[in-house]
Amino acid sequence: xxPARILHAPRNIAGNPxxxxxxxxxxxxxxEVLVIGEHSFGYQSDIDLDLAGRTDTRAMLKRALWVLxxxxxxxxxxxxxxxxxxxxxxxxxxxxxxxxWLKRMGKRILATFQGNDARxxxxxxxxxxxxxxxxxVELLQPQxxxxxxxxxxxxxxxxxDLRHWLPGAEFRPYASIDPFALEATPLPEGTELIIAHxxxxxxxxxxxxxxxxxxxxxxxxxxxxxxLIEGVSHNEVIERTRRAHLVIDQVNLGWYxxxxxxxxxxxxxxxxxxxxxxxxxxxxxxxxxxxxxTAETLRGDLxxxxxxxxxxxxxxxxxxxxxxxxxxxxxxARQNLEGLVPFPDTATSPTSAASATTTG
Numbered sequence: 001x002x003p004a005r006i007l008h009a010p011r012n013i014a015g016n017p018x019x020x021x022x023x024x025x026x027x028x029x030x031x032e033v034l035v036i037g038e039h040s041f042g043y044q045s046d047i048d049l050d051l052a053g054r055t056d057t058r059a060m061l062k063r064a065l066w067v068l069x070x071x072x073x074x075x076x077x078x079x080x081x082x083x084x085x086x087x088x089x090x091x092x093x094x095x096x097x098x099x100x101w102l103k104r105m106g107k108r109i110l111a112t113f114q115g116n117d118a119r120x121x122x123x124x125x126x127x128x129x130x131x132x133x134x135x136x137v138e139l140l141q142p143q144x145x146x147x148x149x150x151x152x153x154x155x156x157x158x159x160x161d162l163r164h165w166l167p168g169a170e171f172r173p174y175a176s177i178d179p180f181a182l183e184a185t186p187l188p189e190g191t192e193l194i195i196a197h198x199x200x201x202x203x204x205x206x207x208x209x210x211x212x213x214x215x216x217x218x219x220x221x222x223x224x225x226x227x228l229i230e231g232v233s234h235n236e237v238i239e240r241t242r243r244a245h246l247v248i249d250q251v252n253l254g255w256y257x258x259x260x261x262x263x264x265x266x267x268x269x270x271x272x273x274x275x276x277x278x279x280x281x282x283x284x285x286x287x288x289x290x291x292x293x294t295a296e297t298l299r300g301d302l303x304x305x306x307x308x309x310x311x312x313x314x315x316x317x318x319x320x321x322x323x324x325x326x327x328x329x330x331x332x333a334r335q336n337l338e339g340l341v342p343f344p345d346t347a348t349s350p351t352s353a354a355s356a357t358t359t360g
Contacts, residue, residue: 004341007074009034011081012043013114014200014258015176015234016158020078020336021046023175023329028344029337034070034085036063043234060088067098076341077102078110079152082117082144095143099151108340109152112172115253118145118162126204126252153340159255160281171283172336175329176258177265182238184267184320187245187313191223193306196244196268198229198237198259206251206273209295216299222306242266246305246312251295254281260290261327264319269312271301284326289318 006024008017008031017033024031035045037052049066051059063086070077070085084097102109116124120141121134129137145165149155155169163169188194195214199205207228214226229240237259241247247263247270249256254275263270271291275281282288293301305312334343 001342003029003344004076004337005029005074006031006076006078006337006341007034007070008032008078008080010036010049010079010083010085012045013081014174015043016112016114016174016258017078017080018044019175019177019329020333023178023333024337026330027333029341034066036085060086063087067101071098071101071105071107074107076108076110076337078112078336079148080112080114082111082113082141082148084144084147087144093139095140095147097147099147103151109148110154110156110336111148111152112156112158113145113162113166113169114158115162117141118157118165120165123161123165124204124253126206127201128203154336156336159253160283161254161275163280172332173327174258174261175327175332177262177323177327178329179261179265179320179323179327182262182265184265184316185242186267187316188243193222193224193246194227194244195224195246195248195302196227196229196241196263197248198241199250200257204250204252206295209251209298210248213299213302217303222303224306238262238266241268244268246271246316248272248293248298248302249290251293251298256290261323264289264316264323265327267316267320269305269315270319271298271305287322287326289315289322291315 006029008021012018012033012035021031021033032046034047036049038048049062051062067086084099086098088096090096099109116127121129121137155166156172157163157166157169158172158174160171197210199207211226214224218224227240227244229237241263247268249260249270249272251273254273256272260270260272269291271293273294274290274292291305
């Protein structure tokens with residue numbers, strides 16, 4: 001029996017699709033990633049339609065033709081960021097996608113939501129939508145969610161708060177990085193402590209609070225430096241994080257992202273706001289080794305952590321162990337596909353598969 005053929009599309013947000021795809025290859029399956037356009041952070045893909053930002057008729061026709069080409073080539077279609085490859089609004093503003101075609105052809109459909117693809121504008125007060133952007137999101141987002149929930153065999157979400165808008169969906173950890181392909185290294189030497197922060201969106205990540213907390217501690221005489229990592233490739237993010245002593249992920253959204261996973265894999269302690277008002281807010285509970293903080297308490301939490309070198313090293317080691325256990329892309333890929341496709345007996349182990357995976 002030939003291996004199942006899997007396509008991830010149409011966005012490679014935070015490297016999660018490519019992480020899953022390469023893990024599926026390590027499990028003996030055939031897997032590719034298709035993107036509408038190249039990601040600004042340089043994440044790898046296998047098929048690039050080169051249509052980023054284009055919504056004209058020719059671009060939509062190219063998308064439709066690609067769908068026709070893809071239908072016979074794959075058994076499983078895994079959609080990311082709440083979008084399909086092809087979409088069209090009719091005269092009544094109703095959304096049409098390829099998902100019904102896939103179902104009629106007996107294809108398996110998976111979907112992963114990652115954030116604002118599921119949250120309505122009122123669900124994230126840290127996004128400054130223009131009136132036009134808000135109107136577009138309010139028109140398209142509910143239809144995209146409903147279409148995927150109606151047609152997909154399984155729907156996943158990476159941030160626990162998304163459960164509020166995705167009934168029946170399941171939580172999944174980030175699979176964006178293979179921890180066994182990254183070497184954890186000791187914290188750097190030197191008297192100046194480097195704090196890394198890599199906001200994909202400053203408002204959502206609370207970057208002003210991060211800058212303010214660091215500058216306030218510097219004013220007290222602490223030898224600190226904030227490395228604000230923006231507008232660089234994913235590979236450079238990894239290398240600059242490795243040169244840091246600790247990482248601040250975000251202080252607004254209530255859950256950690258792919259950057260925190262990468263930092264933990266490198267053995268770097270992570271501070272982050274984790275919402276824990278309800279049990280489902282934090283699926284890991286006390287197992288999660290991230291140092292809890294908020295925008296209001298960040299200054300004190302940061303001071304307490306850096307004043308305790310043993311705690312700093314312990315948090316780094318616990319983070320590395322956690323991502324090996326909870327963020328192994330092979331485990332996540334197998335859980336996603338279990339019961340939907342057969343797995344070859346030749347699936348590789350984490351350590352032997354590390355060389356076949358990529359960090360960028």
